[in-house]
Amino acid sequence: IGSYVPRKWSIDLRSIKDSGELMSNWFDAVCGTEGVTISNHSGLSIDSRISAGEFVSFLNRERTKELLPSLLKPRNVYGKKAKKLNASEISIVAKTGTMDFNRGLGGYILVKGKIRASFAIFCADVEKKQRAIANKHFDRSSSKKWLKRAKAQENAILSLWMEKYI
Numbered sequence: 001i002g003s004y005v006p007r008k009w010s011i012d013l014r015s016i017k018d019s020g021e022l023m024s025n026w027f028d029a030v031c032g033t034e035g036v037t038i039s040n041h042s043g044l045s046i047d048s049r050i051s052a053g054e055f056v057s058f059l060n061r062e063r064t065k066e067l068l069p070s071l072l073k074p075r076n077v078y079g080k081k082a083k084k085l086n087a088s089e090i091s092i093v094a095k096t097g098t099m100d101f102n103r104g105l106g107g108y109i110l111v112k113g114k115i116r117a118s119f120a121i122f123c124a125d126v127e128k129k130q131r132a133i134a135n136k137h138f139d140r141s142s143s144k145k146w147l148k149r150a151k152a153q154e155n156a157i158l159s160l161w162m163e164k165y166i
Contacts, residue, residue: 016040031057052120059118101129103150123150
């Protein structure tokens with residue numbers, strides 16, 4: 001979206017920062033939010049600021065619901081109830097975003113192929129991230145352990161939500 005929108009509007013951007021500012025303004029305009037900060041066109045930056053609620057407002061737009069689900073990847077859950085949930089008529093399509101000590105997952109829960117709910121799950125360990133930035137060193141093994149826990153938390157939440165629709 002970040003590189004498509006400026007071309008579609010015939011806007012010449014000089015930098016990724018300019019692209020982020022355009023995306024922030026566009027997001028606020030189409031979602032009715034105020035003050036969302038997307039610091040580059042992907043949104044994956046320590047300087048980007050958006051709440052899960054603000055992101056869900058984007059996912060709930062009629063135009064977004066028309067276009068986005070077909071672009072998202074199917075996502076299975078895992079664990080004790082995975083076989084039952086993944087074999088049901090309930091499915092999940094979603095997109096992830098991951099940086100050191102930050103994880104985002106947003107998408108839709110579908111029932112028989114129709115959108116039943118939208119969601120955004122954002123996880124972060126701000127203290128570890130700030131410490132790593134201050135020390136200019138990211139401990140990859142610590143970040144991987146944290147990411148594993150974040151993914152497990154997402155899975156638990158999604159599994160509970162899927163169960164509600166069975």
